[in-house]
Amino acid sequence: MAEPFDAVVVGAGLSGLCAARRLREAGQRVAVVEARDRVGGRTLSRRLGEDVIDLGGQWIGPTQRRVAKLAHELGVKTFPQHHAGEKVLMIGGRRSTYSGEIPGIGVLALVELQATIWRLDRLAKRVSMATPWDTPDAEALDAQSLGSWLARHVRQDKARAVLEIAARAIMACEPSELSFLHFLFYLRSGGGLMRLARIADGAQERRLIGGAQQLSEKLAARVDVTLDAPVRAIEQSDDEVRVVSGRGTLRARRVIVAVPPALVDGMELTPHPPVLRDQLVARMPMGSVIKCIATYPRAFWRERGLSGEAVSTDGPVRLAFDDSAHDGSQHALVAFLLGATATALDEPKARREAVLGSLADLFGHEAREPTLYVDQDWTRERWSKGCYVGLMPPGVMTTCASTLREPWGRVHWAGTETAVEHNGYLDGAIEAGERAATEVLAAR
Ligand SMILES: Cc1cc2nc3c(=O)[nH]c(=O)nc-3n(C[C@H](O)[C@H](O)[C@H](O)COP(=O)(O)OP(=O)(O)OC[C@H]3O[C@@H](n4cnc5c(N)ncnc54)[C@H](O)[C@@H]3O)c2cc1C
Numbered sequence: 001m002a003e004p005f006d007a008v009v010v011g012a013g014l015s016g017l018c019a020a021r022r023l024r025e026a027g028q029r030v031a032v033v034e035a036r037d038r039v040g041g042r043t044l045s046r047r048l049g050e051d052v053i054d055l056g057g058q059w060i061g062p063t064q065r066r067v068a069k070l071a072h073e074l075g076v077k078t079f080p081q082h083h084a085g086e087k088v089l090m091i092g093g094r095r096s097t098y099s100g101e102i103p104g105i106g107v108l109a110l111v112e113l114q115a116t117i118w119r120l121d122r123l124a125k126r127v128s129m130a131t132p133w134d135t136p137d138a139e140a141l142d143a144q145s146l147g148s149w150l151a152r153h154v155r156q157d158k159a160r161a162v163l164e165i166a167a168r169a170i171m172a173c174e175p176s177e178l179s180f181l182h183f184l185f186y187l188r189s190g191g192g193l194m195r196l197a198r199i200a201d202g203a204q205e206r207r208l209i210g211g212a213q214q215l216s217e218k219l220a221a222r223v224d225v226t227l228d229a230p231v232r233a234i235e236q237s238d239d240e241v242r243v244v245s246g247r248g249t250l251r252a253r254r255v256i257v258a259v260p261p262a263l264v265d266g267m268e269l270t271p272h273p274p275v276l277r278d279q280l281v282a283r284m285p286m287g288s289v290i291k292c293i294a295t296y297p298r299a300f301w302r303e304r305g306l307s308g309e310a311v312s313t314d315g316p317v318r319l320a321f322d323d324s325a326h327d328g329s330q331h332a333l334v335a336f337l338l339g340a341t342a343t344a345l346d347e348p349k350a351r352r353e354a355v356l357g358s359l360a361d362l363f364g365h366e367a368r369e370p371t372l373y374v375d376q377d378w379t380r381e382r383w384s385k386g387c388y389v390g391l392m393p394p395g396v397m398t399t400c401a402s403t404l405r406e407p408w409g410r411v412h413w414a415g416t417e418t419a420v421e422h423n424g425y426l427d428g429a430i431e432a433g434e435r436a437a438t439e440v441l442a443a444r
Contacts, residue, residue, distance in 0.1 A: 004251035013041025016258030018433030035230035045211025055376035064427035085307035147176035172287030280400035286386025294370035315358035
């Protein structure tokens with residue numbers, strides 16, 4: 001039988017590939033096994049007309065230094081997200097436009113909205129980034145959903161509606177589905193509510209020319225990746241681990257599992273992991289998002305003084321941005337169906353009509369006649385089971401989350417869900433992969 005590898009990495013998303021790269025650079029023999037027929041996981045870039053568009057992860061922000069550094073090292077250039085012009089707000093059937101960061105929703109609602117944003121950021125600052133379950137009052141914060149907290153603490157309907165829009169945009173779920181403590185941790189990890197929500201000086205500040213999937217493709221060219229190899233079982237003994245995939249069995253001294261916790265559910269683990277680890281896997285579902293891109297002969301929204309950014313409580317489209325090419329060769333809008341609207345529109349033809357109708361309500365009738373249209377339903381992706389990220393409903397963070405990064409014998413956990421900083425983002429995926437590789441090297 002062949003010599004065991006020093007390490008096998010399960011999952012060729014950005015996190016697994018960053019782990020493999022670090023191990024390889026340290027002189028380790030590494031193999032990566034990937035279920036899909038491609039690398040990149042939750043990033044997916046493809047040509048649409050004159051441009052390469054992103055159907056998965058897309059933007060990077062000013063404080064996301066790991067992903068910026070990686071892009072630079074790999075020769076991937078970035079460009080600023082277009083945001084000149086007014087934004088659109090659709091709330092309770094009424095459309096308005098605004099400039100600046102906060103929409104015009106009436107004085108009382110505006111005051112309460114701003115006060116609540118400050119309050120959320122103050123509460124988030126008390127959350128421990130590395131061990132959020134140790135936060136003072138963790139159990140009380142974790143016992144409620146974000147939705148119930150907003151219902152209790154925000155009186156003005158419009159202020160609450162805007163906060164719910166922001167929560168859906170950031171987490172891709174309904175506020176009622178998410179633990180309030182998990183939301184506060186996410187804000188803390190990402191640098192605050194406005195940092196996560198905005199374009200300028202925020203998480204949507206820049207895009208990658210040629211698409212975000214390139215990062216994984218370029219990393220994969222430097223390591224040994226086996227595609228079409230879903231891992232079905234991981235068996236560990238005192239001195240090695242066996243990784244059983246659709247393409248055979250690999251032996252290794254250590255294994256890094258770089259998939260979201262929900263995807264570990266499909267693997268048979270021997271011997272049984274600790275019960276709380278099993279519980280985490282069973283109790284951390286993914287969010288719901290469908291990303292839709294439509295190209296147009298003209299940027300008609302810009303001609304009307306609009307930036308292409310919109311947020312809405314109505315219609316299937318909850319969030320939209322200008323998605324035009326960096327060199328002006330193509331004009332496009334990107335729209336997100338999030339939470340309940342992502343799970344409601346299952347049928348592709350009806351979805352296309354509903355999305356274009358919604359974009360027309362936000363930006364003008366021309367939106368109904370795109371040159372090209374494509375969408376990606378992440379809830380239907382077998383090897384993601386939803387997106388953007390694994391979510392903890394109430395009660396999970398304080399009972400099981402301490403097992404997120406805790407190695408299980410010779411098995412180490414990566415993936416953006418295990419990140420301390422920029423959890424849920426590309427940057428967090430890199431942090432997690434590099435941290436898991438450091439653990440493996442230290443355990444030699
Ligand atoms: C629509 C959308 C928009 C987003 N927008 C942004 C954004 O603008 N900016 C940002 O920073 N982030 C964004 N994200 C999140 C970002 O894409 C993720 O944080 C990041 O890609 C996660 O990387 P990962 O390596 O941790 O996980 P993944 O990319 O999920 O990688 C896990 C890999 O494991 C594989 N796998 C699963 N099960 C098995 C198995 N049994 N055997 C073998 N392999 C398996 C999967 O196929 C996958 O390739 C977005 C995500 C989506 C979907």
